[in-house]
Amino acid sequence: MPESVTHTAGGAVRSSRVEARKADARRRILEAAREVVTEHGFAAAQVAVVASVADVATGSIYRHFPSKASLFSEMLRDVCRRELEVVRAVAAEEGRTATERIGDAVATFVDRALRGEGLAYAVIAEPMDPDVDQVRLEARAGLAQAFAELIENGVTAEEFPAQDARIRGAAIVGAFLEAVVAPLAERVTRPLDRAAVSAEVARFCQQAVAGAALTSTPDARIRVIHGGQS
Amino acid sequence: MPESVTHTAGGAVRSSRVEARKADARRRILEAAREVVTEHGFAAAQVAVVASVADVATGSIYRHFPSKASLFSEMLRDVCRRELEVVRAVAAEEGRTATERIGDAVATFVDRALRGEGLAYAVIAEPMDPDVDQVRLEARAGLAQAFAELIENGVTAEEFPAQDARIRGAAIVGAFLEAVVAPLAERVTRPLDRAAVSAEVARFCQQAVAGAALTSTPDARIRVIHGGQS
DNA sequence: ACCCGAAATGAATATTGGTTCAGTACTGAA
DNA sequence: TTCAGTACTGAACCAATATTCATTTCGGGT
Known part of the structure; x- marks a missing residue:
């Protein structure tokens, strides 16, 4: 045999x-x-x-x-899952404050997305089909959840003031996704400086949750994690 | 005659x-x-x-x-123009700090959008047609521009630290749009408290640009401006 | 070698929904 | 009242493209 x-x-x-x-x-x-x-x-x-x-x-x-929609749904789900994993991996690093984790996670996501322009744009913004759209929504919810957890940690550690982690998690996701899409939409106008965009957005998100508690403004580090980009 | x-x-x-x-x-x-x-x-x-x-x-x-797309583009453009006008009107009120203006503008937009659930969701998130999508992008750019101006003011007045107003304007728009869409997507799960969501998002955005400079955290006021909601 | 069922093929089909247009109803002036 | 021009109607048309299925090819057991 x-x-x-x-x-x-x-x-x-x-x-x-x-x-x-x-x-x-x-x-x-x-x-x-x-x-x-x-x-x-x-x-x-x-x-x-x-x-x-x-x-x-x-x-x-x-x-x-079984159908075109299911093919693209699966494709999109794979891509999104990978990005979520990267974000969670960066966020999970030991010995860092919640502020640092959030900054790093955001910066890494934005940087990766801006590298893979075409796919990122399609995944985040391009209309397709209700089924596929559902995947997009789930992906956003997953990211929001991840950030909500980071915020909870920060609040528990008294690093951040009390706040609604769920809502702010979503807001962070919206903020960085928009920061990815907006430059891509006008990328003809000005060449985009990935590092500058991701640093700025990361800082934005850090301040948004830490507020007055954020005295120094640490630069977020972009973790380059290899593997297909999105 | x-x-x-x-x-x-x-x-x-x-x-x-x-x-x-x-x-x-x-x-x-x-x-x-x-x-x-x-x-x-x-x-x-x-x-x-x-x-x-x-x-x-x-x-x-x-x-x-001339075509279906042009019909829906025009409809969407009208709706978006009205919202932009409301935002600019709220932001233009005299005798307020940049922080207050931003908070009010955000809170008002979010509150209005959450009232007109169906339309808001479609306008912000539902896929349709490339032409129509273009209108959406322009609307977002318009909003981002309005917030970028508010940020510039705040920086000039030394109310905010130096920052890239363009990028942060876009991030603010992303943050509050996501905060509108995310609750709508799961509105079956939990009844949504418009006032709570808009206040939280407004605070988020204020902190995001004011950072450590924001000592007190003033409640944003929602300006109810009559007219069709979106 | 031969055969059986699984897998692959791609041309034909079905569907969907935007767009057209030949016919009809109006409008207002003479 | 009649007529020219205009607007309105909605069933038929058509393009695009997802899906099907009769046919062919392939793999491996006998």
């Missing part, structure tokens, strides 16, 4: 080799979807185009995903 | 009465568009539906607007 096999309903078998091939096609399709969106936005993301980039037939897409 | 007339190309005339009727139909169509979007979002906003609500035939829409 040189090849591991699975038995299907009809009594037939399927070698792990073809399983792997199938899984690979699926991966290629997701990859292609991301590529197309990054390059030309959701507007250009027809099923046929994605198929051709992934080097499979149009119909094959439907062998892996 | 009991009726003022205009001469058309063919030498014919058009009474002011029919002009008025035509203008009225146009107004009704815009109104209907807003109504449909407020009630059911852009997703349900087909030309045929708008026509039926406005009580005209589908084709008549095209007698007043």
Whole structure:
């Protein structure tokens, strides 16, 4: 038995080799979807185009995903999950004050997003489909939650004044997402200085939660975490 | 000559009465568009539906607007212009510090937006069409500009520390828009307390720009300005 | 070699909804 | 009352594109 096999309903078998091939096609399709969106936005993301980039037939897409919306939802969910992980990783670093964590998390997110311009714009702002939009909302909620937790920590540690962590978490997310999108929208006008934007936004968010308690204004450090950017 | 007339190309005339009727139909169509979007979002906003609500035939829409996108763009532009005017009006009040102005402007916007839930959500977040999206971007830019000016004032008056007014203006807009959308997205979960949300967001924005300089934290006042809400 | 079922293919189909336009109803002046 | 011009109507049209499915190719067991 040189090849591991699975038995299907009809009594037939399927070698792990073809399983792997199938899984690979699926991966290629997701990859292609991301590529197309990054390059030309959701507007250009027809099923046929994605198929051709992934080097499979149009119909094959439907062998892996029940619908176009589900394909793009999954793609977007992956991208967003990765960004959330990065943010949480930066925020989790030991031995830093809540202020520092928030600054670093914001700066890192903004910097990464500004690197991957096309995808970031599409993910944050470009209209697509209600299903896909839902993913966007969930991603925002996830980020807001992460920041709300950081704020709670700061309040508990008496580093920040009392405040509604939930609302301010959302406000932080809105602030930095807008700071990413706004420059991208006018990137023709002025070349953008990633470091300057992310530092400024990070400071903004720190002050917003620390308020008068923030005496020194530490520069946020951007943690470059490798892996696909968004 | 009991009726003022205009001469058309063919030498014919058009009474002011029919002009008025035509203008009225146009107004009704815009109104209907807003109504449909407020009630059911852009997703349900087909030309045929708008026509039926406005009580005209589908084709008549095209007698007043060259395309669906232009109809909705105009509708959205109107709504956004009004909100921007309100914000600027609140911000322009005499004898107040920059901090107070910013707080009031933010609180007023958020409160108004939370009143007109449906429209606010659609205007801020719901995907539609690239043309319409452009209007959204412009509206955001307009708001950002208004806040950037307030920040400049504050910096000039040495009320705020030096900062990049352009970036922070955008961040403020992002912060309060998100604070509007996020609660709307989960409004099933918890009933929303408009006053609490707007006060919290206003405080957030004030701290974000004033930072350590903000010793007392004055409550922002919500100016209720009458007129269609968004 | 041959066969069976799974997987891939891509041209054909279905759907959706914006836009058009031939016909009809009005309007106001002569 | 008639007529020319204009506005209105809404069913038919059409483009775009997501989805289907009859056919072909492939993999591996006999």
